[in-house]
Amino acid sequence: MGYLSLVGAIAAEVAATTAMKYSDGFSRPAPALLTALGYLVSFALLAHTLKTVSIGTAYAIWSGAGTAAIALLGLVLFGEGLGPAKIAGMLLIVAGVVVLNMGGAH
Template sequence: MGYLLLAGAIAAEVAATTALKYTEGFSRLWPSVATALGYLVSFALLAQALKTVQIGTAYAIWSGVGTAAIAVLGLLLFGEGLSLTKVAGILLIVGGVVVLNMGGATH
């Protein structure tokens, strides 16, 4: 159940960060509300996930998957460029999450 909550936390964080792009510096009401609610839901779900998932593992997955997802959404939704450096960075993030999980997933 902890990993399901963690997946929800990641989805809410990615949605909030995407909405943040549309706030135009928090000058637009509804994207700003969506951003605030998304982060609130994300942190609430992350807190619940931490009841059963180790904090280092949970945070590595939450931040790593969220970062990689936002980088991909930046490409797809906002026309951000894709360079070899960006691809390498995303792969390093994903690799780091995998290594952390392999080395510390026990309770």
């Protein structure tokens, strides 16, 4: 159940960050409110996750998956570039999460 909460936390964080972009510096009330609510839900679900998943593993997955998802959404929704450096960075994030999980498997 912890990993299901973590998936929800990641989705809420990605939605909140995307809404923040649409808020135009918090000058648009609806996206600004969605940003605040999304982060509130994300942190609540992350806290719930930490009841059953180690903090290092949970945070690595939450931040890594969120970062990669936002980079891809930036490409799709906002026309941001995806060069070799961004690709390498996302691969390093995934590799880091895998290594952290392997280290916690003992």
